[in-house]
Ligand code: SF4
């Protein structure tokens with residue numbers, strides 16, 4: 001499963017990550033900013049990481065890191 005971490009200090013709640021994600025991994029509202037609601041659906045396209053203007057998103061893939069995918 002993807003571990004999706006949003007740095008709440010860096011994030012300015014622009015909503016771009018939720019807009020560009022093809023799998024609706026994020027839910028977004030202006031008050032709370034992006035919330036990770038479907039991490040299992042992440043396909044590691046890196047769109048959110050590339051498009052985030054504040055480099056606030058970090059995604060680790062347990063398979064890539066050689067750990068079992070639980
Ligand atoms: S890597 Fe792609 S699928 Fe995963 S959360 Fe980001 S935009 Fe969505």
Ligand code: SF4
Pocket residue numbers: 006010011012013014015016017018033034051052053054055056057
């Ligand atoms: S794109 Fe980056 S700065 Fe904008 S809401 Fe998403 S995590 Fe926050």
